[in-house]
Amino acid sequence: MSNERVINFGAGPSALPTDVLEEATKGLLNFQGTGIGIAEISHRSKEFTAFLNDAESHIRTLLEVPPTHKILFTQGGGSGQFSSVVLNLLARHRLLHPELKDEERVMDYVVTGSWSKKAMEEARRLGRGRVNIAADARKYSKDGKAFDNIPAHDEYAFSADPALIYYCENETVDGVQFSDDLGSPAAFPFHKLQQGGLLPLVADYSSSFMSRPIPRLADHAVIFAGAQKNLGPAGLTILIVRQDCIVDVDAAAKLGAVPVPIMLSYKTLADSKSLYNTPSVLPIYIAGLVLQKMSAGGGLQVYAQSNRQKFEKVIAALKKGEEKGVFKGKVKEGSVSWMNIVFDVPGEGRLQGFLDGAAERKMKGLAGHRSVGGVRVSLYNAINQQDTDRLVEYMNEYAATVV
Known part of the structure; x- marks a missing residue:
C-alpha cells in the first residue's frame, strides 16, 4: 500500500494541513507531556480544559467575537443544529411572548440550497411555529428548480417579529454563497431586517467557517459550524451564541414551549463550559492545532486573501473551458462559492474521463454531490496555492485536448 498522500478536494470530511496531522500524531501518543494520549485523556483534566480554553480564545480573536457572545463546543454536526436552533429560539420567543399561540410564532427561512432546505424542513417537522420562506432561490433559477443563485434583495420578505431568521452562508452541495461584500447584490440583505433590538438571526457557516471574516457577526443570534471543512475532523460543532439566546428552556416549557433535550440546550452547554458530557476530545485537539497555526500564520485576513486567489484561479480555468464548450458552470455569476465550485463536463463519458484523469494525477474528491452530479x-x-495550481493546470490541459 502506498504511503503517498494525494490532494484531497473533497467537500467534507476534507483536507487538513499536513504539519497539523504530523503534530497530532505526537499528541495521540503523549498529550502535552502527560504520558497519556489525547484520545485517552480525561476531558476534565487540567491539561485538556486549558487546551479547550485556548481554542476558544483563538476563535474569539481570529473572528473578533464580541463579549456579548459565548463560544460553545458540541456534537451533532450542522444537522443537529437544524433542531437545536429551532427549539432554543422558540423557547426564547415563548419567554418573550408567552401569550402567543404556536401558529402565531413565525420562523423565517432563506432557502438557497440543499442545506437550508433541509433546515427549513426540520423546522416544519418539529411543528411548533409557522415557517415563512423569506426567499426561495429556486424561483429565480434558470429552470425554476435549481439552486444556482443568491436572490436579489428585493425578493426577500421577512416577518415582523419572527422567532428566528435562518440562512446558510455557503451551500456546499450547490456551490452557492452569499458575498462577504455588503455592497454586493449577492450579500445577505441585513438592511431589510427590522432595525433596532436584538435580531434572532441564525447562520449556518459550516462550510466557510474560518475561511474569511463573518460580516456583521455581532448582529447574529447564533452562528454554527461543523468543523470538518476548514478547521478539523468530523465530530465537532462550534457555536457562537449571543447571550440573550441562552435561555432557561425549562421555564419556557412550563409556559408551553417544546421541552428541549438537555444536550440540545444552549444553556446546558454554556453553564458547563461545553463539558456537560464528554466532548469530541480528539476533533477539538486537531481543530485547536489548526487554530494555533492560523494565529501564528497571520490571522484570518491572510487566509481570506489566499482563498480569494485560489477561487479566482479556478474560475479563470473554468471560464476558459466554458469558452471551448468543455466545461459548464452551474451557478450564476456573482453567487459562486469560494469554497465549493461546481460545474459539469458535458458529453458522453467526459465527466468520468475528467475525474479519472484527475485521479491519475493524484487529485481526488472532485466528484459532485450524489444529488447533483458533475464536478x-x-x-x-488546507488546499494551498500549489495544490490549486496543479488542478488549474489539469483543467487547462483537459480543455485543450478535448475536441
Whole structure:
C-alpha cells in the first residue's frame, strides 16, 4: 500500500494541513507531556480544559467575537443544529411572548440550497411555529428548480417579529454563497431586517467557517459550524451564541414551549463550559492545532486573501473551458462559492474521463454531490496555492485536448 498522500478536494470530511496531522500524531501518543494520549485523556483534566480554553480564545480573536457572545463546543454536526436552533429560539420567543399561540410564532427561512432546505424542513417537522420562506432561490433559477443563485434583495420578505431568521452562508452541495461584500447584490440583505433590538438571526457557516471574516457577526443570534471543512475532523460543532439566546428552556416549557433535550440546550452547554458530557476530545485537539497555526500564520485576513486567489484561479480555468464548450458552470455569476465550485463536463463519458484523469494525477474528491452530479472543487483552507495550481493546470490541459 502506498504511503503517498494525494490532494484531497473533497467537500467534507476534507483536507487538513499536513504539519497539523504530523503534530497530532505526537499528541495521540503523549498529550502535552502527560504520558497519556489525547484520545485517552480525561476531558476534565487540567491539561485538556486549558487546551479547550485556548481554542476558544483563538476563535474569539481570529473572528473578533464580541463579549456579548459565548463560544460553545458540541456534537451533532450542522444537522443537529437544524433542531437545536429551532427549539432554543422558540423557547426564547415563548419567554418573550408567552401569550402567543404556536401558529402565531413565525420562523423565517432563506432557502438557497440543499442545506437550508433541509433546515427549513426540520423546522416544519418539529411543528411548533409557522415557517415563512423569506426567499426561495429556486424561483429565480434558470429552470425554476435549481439552486444556482443568491436572490436579489428585493425578493426577500421577512416577518415582523419572527422567532428566528435562518440562512446558510455557503451551500456546499450547490456551490452557492452569499458575498462577504455588503455592497454586493449577492450579500445577505441585513438592511431589510427590522432595525433596532436584538435580531434572532441564525447562520449556518459550516462550510466557510474560518475561511474569511463573518460580516456583521455581532448582529447574529447564533452562528454554527461543523468543523470538518476548514478547521478539523468530523465530530465537532462550534457555536457562537449571543447571550440573550441562552435561555432557561425549562421555564419556557412550563409556559408551553417544546421541552428541549438537555444536550440540545444552549444553556446546558454554556453553564458547563461545553463539558456537560464528554466532548469530541480528539476533533477539538486537531481543530485547536489548526487554530494555533492560523494565529501564528497571520490571522484570518491572510487566509481570506489566499482563498480569494485560489477561487479566482479556478474560475479563470473554468471560464476558459466554458469558452471551448468543455466545461459548464452551474451557478450564476456573482453567487459562486469560494469554497465549493461546481460545474459539469458535458458529453458522453467526459465527466468520468475528467475525474479519472484527475485521479491519475493524484487529485481526488472532485466528484459532485450524489444529488447533483458533475464536478465539485472544494477549496478549503488546507488546499494551498500549489495544490490549486496543479488542478488549474489539469483543467487547462483537459480543455485543450478535448475536441
